Amino acid sequence: MEAFGYREGELFAEGTAVRDLADRYGTPLYVYSRNHLRQRYRALADAMAAIQPLICYSVKANSNGAVIRTFLEEGAGLDIVSGGELYRARRAGADPARVVFAGVGKTRAEIEYALREGILFFTVESEAEAARIAACARGLNTTGRIAFRVNPDVDPSTHTYMTTGKKENKFGLDLERTRRAYETAAGLDGLEIVGLHMHIGSQILDVRPFAAALEKVAGLCRELREAYPAFRYLDLGGGLGIRYRPDDAPPEPAAFARAVGPAVHALGLSVVMEPGRFLTGNAGLLVCRVQYIKENALKTFVVTDAAMNDLIRPSLYEAHHEILPVTRREGTVYGDLVGPVCESGDFLARERELPRVAEGDLLAVGSAGAYGFTMASTYNSRPRPAEVMVDGEESWVVRDRETWEDLVRGER
Numbered sequence: 001m002e003a004f005g006y007r008e009g010e011l012f013a014e015g016t017a018v019r020d021l022a023d024r025y026g027t028p029l030y031v032y033s034r035n036h037l038r039q040r041y042r043a044l045a046d047a048m049a050a051i052q053p054l055i056c057y058s059v060k061a062n063s064n065g066a067v068i069r070t071f072l073e074e075g076a077g078l079d080i081v082s083g084g085e086l087y088r089a090r091r092a093g094a095d096p097a098r099v100v101f102a103g104v105g106k107t108r109a110e111i112e113y114a115l116r117e118g119i120l121f122f123t124v125e126s127e128a129e130a131a132r133i134a135a136c137a138r139g140l141n142t143t144g145r146i147a148f149r150v151n152p153d154v155d156p157s158t159h160t161y162m163t164t165g166k167k168e169n170k171f172g173l174d175l176e177r178t179r180r181a182y183e184t185a186a187g188l189d190g191l192e193i194v195g196l197h198m199h200i201g202s203q204i205l206d207v208r209p210f211a212a213a214l215e216k217v218a219g220l221c222r223e224l225r226e227a228y229p230a231f232r233y234l235d236l237g238g239g240l241g242i243r244y245r246p247d248d249a250p251p252e253p254a255a256f257a258r259a260v261g262p263a264v265h266a267l268g269l270s271v272v273m274e275p276g277r278f279l280t281g282n283a284g285l286l287v288c289r290v291q292y293i294k295e296n297a298l299k300t301f302v303v304t305d306a307a308m309n310d311l312i313r314p315s316l317y318e319a320h321h322e323i324l325p326v327t328r329r330e331g332t333v334y335g336d337l338v339g340p341v342c343e344s345g346d347f348l349a350r351e352r353e354l355p356r357v358a359e360g361d362l363l364a365v366g367s368a369g370a371y372g373f374t375m376a377s378t379y380n381s382r383p384r385p386a387e388v389m390v391d392g393e394e395s396w397v398v399r400d401r402e403t404w405e406d407l408v409r410g411e412r
């Protein structure tokens with residue numbers, strides 16, 4: 001099921017007219033489809049049924065508690081990258097024993113919090129971090145379960161900022177260093193070696209890099225399984241891409257399962273996955289209202305009430321998001337869709353054929369469910385948008401629109 005579609009020229013989110021949502025909750029507005037979230041999770045779980053992975057939803061993609069809870073209800077675990085995400089996970093009702101904790105810069109306070117909660121394992125980015133986890137665990141009289149993050153040095157053919165598994169990236173350790181890191185960690189009290197982790201990048205549209213990475217680490221997995229009795233998890237990370245443009249051809253979950261299945265079966269390890277964008281990206285829209293139409297000698301600027309602070313992906317990654325009229329109209333106009341922020345980099349779409357709109361019309365930015373609200377800021381003192389969840393013909397606010405008072409809360 002597509003989350004969003006037209007009925008007699010009007011854009012609908014499931015069974016609810018987007019126009020009604022904008023009128024009721026105001027703009028800019030993030031809109032999420034609950035059934036799309038569920039279906040994406042089920043599609044992945046079904047395709048991977050033979051492998052029975054623990055699917056840990058990557059909370060950074062969309063951290064709203066209602067989104068997290070939707071996946072928890074489906075049986076998901078969670079992938080977190082900060083103490084704040086662990087707090088959100090716990091607040092949404094997650095079982096800590098199904099939470100994995102990634103990230104290159106975990107602080108002592110974050111590690112101790114995760115140890116006290118009893119998470120499944122830390123994915124560890126350096127020997128120094130392993131030593132810190134060991135010290136924290138000893139201090140708390142407990143054991144830290146760890147999986148080193150290996151950097152397999154494969155090219156996932158995605159945007160440079162979304163590549164994480166090449167040797168020039170800050171993430172993980174190369175194969176040889178990983179081997180040594182395990183040996184060092186094995187000598188530390190307070191640690192239990194339980195797995196190996198990798199995450200090669202995001203928005204990957206080809207399954208071959210996943211298979212290539214797996215091939216590179218398979219030998220190491222076998223060695224680790226022999227060497228460490230508690231070694232049982234292979235965490236494949238996230239990265240499965242989605243359709244941003246109509247002609248994008250992201251891999252079906254079944255193709256992913258076929259690409260990794262044989263190698264994973266041969267290893268006989270329990271698989272963990274950390275999908276984020278795949279689960280939430282196309283479950284979200286950012287709805288905005290046109291404020292002005294402005295023309296110069298070269299093009300038209302459609303100025304809306306949403307800006308780069310609400311959705312930074314176009315400015316940060318030159319990411320393409322479809323721009324949909326909330327009410328279909330004849331004709332297009334060539335130009336940029338921009339916001340009110342005082343930056344030339346403030347655009348949601350650039351040099352594109354945009355729907356022909358007039359002041360007051362509504363537009364929707366597609367594929368905004370992942371790395372949308374979570375990357376939003378209050379730059380230019382713009383309160384962050386409200387978020388609403390739609391389920392059929394029902395909708396409800398899952399995060400209030402911020403107010404001007406919210407902007408100054410905590411300031412002295």
Ligand SMILES: Cc1ncc(COP(=O)(O)O)c(C=O)c1O
Pocket residue numbers: 058061079102103199201202203237238239240274275276277278370
């Ligand atoms: C370690 C790790 N796991 C999972 C993810 C989720 O990636 P995606 O949203 O591409 O599935 C990320 C994204 O940065 C990550 O760094």
